[in-house]
């Protein structure tokens with residue numbers, strides 16, 4: 075289910091506290107990174123995939139994409155996931171960043187915990203989204219997850235997503251179907267509601283299970299506890315009308331998210347997630363990630379061909395292939411932000 079986070083929408087909602095939208099050319103040296111109408115120097119704006127290189131201060135303002143790293147993150151250290159506000163741009167220090175404010179994610183008892191609480195001003199739950207700091211293009215990702223499918227409307231997800239192109243590979247769990255995991259994918263943000271496939275299993279909120287997607291240039295294989303539950307062949311996504319394959323093939327990041335589908339206000343989403351989501355002032359819904367193992371198999375040299383391929387496929391997005399080549403470690407350290415224009419997004423996907 076696609077509900078994309080938008081800085082602009084959030085900023086508009088909080089316009090009282092926000093300076094005027096800046097024109098593209100107005101990003102200065104101290105707030106060099108452009109994203110959705112605003113300039114800033116912190117990771118929320120400068121991280122590759124979020125930052126629009128063509129409209130930033132100069133062609134090297136956006137941080138370059140961090141190479142894929144084969145690793146297991148077991149969430150035993152609080153530095154494994156931090157608020158993006160405190161992320162300085164070095165993925166070696168922090169494997170994940172939490173992007174919402176308030177930040178309802180934490181590292182606790184050997185888990186990454188993503189929680190959702192009631193937001194009375196919006197009349198719905200406010201969740202959490204945690205993004206990997208390393209990029210990913212082909213390889214295997216296995217997350218050991220206990221979902222928040224304990225009540226109608228609560229959506230948990232483990233996904234790969236490219237914010238640049240809209241390619242996405244999903245595991246999603248909806249509160250109304252605790253004994254189900256749904257697999258899905260998107261190609262270039264094209265909405266197609268025919269692509270989701272549910273798989274019935276044990277209660278996903280009762281125990282941890284290993285959820286794996288194994289992605290190559292030829293196929294995506296989704297597995298649960300080592301059992302293949304779905305295979306998508308690139309060859310089967312061929313569209314003869316225009317000679318394209320509707321198959322995810324661009325660089326992005328893996329991410330976890332919890333959000334309120336049951337009170338989303340969108341009829342289709344509410345029906346899909348279960349509705350309404352039951353809330354009291356003190357209700358907290360949580361999903362738990364015990365570990366994630368990444369095995370990169372594509373090019374890990376993200377500064378070369380993979381970026382160019384992606385850029386040429388999406389030139390209208392204006393993301394430049396040389397994004398950030400001059401600042402491998404994040405020249406715009408969040409801690410020294412000169413100008414903090416807007417709050418972090420409040421919408422989840």
Ligand SMILES: *[C@@H]1O[C@H](CO)[C@@H](O)[C@H](O)[C@H]1NC(C)=O
Pocket residue numbers: 103132133134135400
């Ligand atoms: C971009 O601006 C930074 C900061 O002023 C500077 O160090 C860098 O050399 C500039 N890069 C280009 C390509 O102009």
Ligand SMILES: *[C@@H]1O[C@H](CO)[C@@H](O)[C@H](O)[C@H]1NC(C)=O
Pocket residue numbers: 157159160177
């Ligand atoms: C950033 O780190 C500081 C120092 O550890 C901490 O006090 C602050 O709460 C952190 N900010 C966020 C948004 O987590």
Ligand SMILES: *[C@@H]1O[C@H](CO)[C@@H](O)[C@H](O)[C@H]1NC(C)=O
Pocket residue numbers: 264313315316318
């Ligand atoms: C190819 O056709 C499909 C189906 O009409 C469409 O969704 C997609 O955007 C097209 N791709 C291109 C590159 O035109």
Ligand SMILES: *[C@@H]1O[C@H](CO)[C@@H](O)[C@H](O)[C@H]1NC(C)=O
Pocket residue numbers: 164403404405
């Ligand atoms: C990152 O940049 C800061 C500030 O320029 C510098 O002090 C630090 O050594 C750099 N870290 C790495 C890992 O390059």
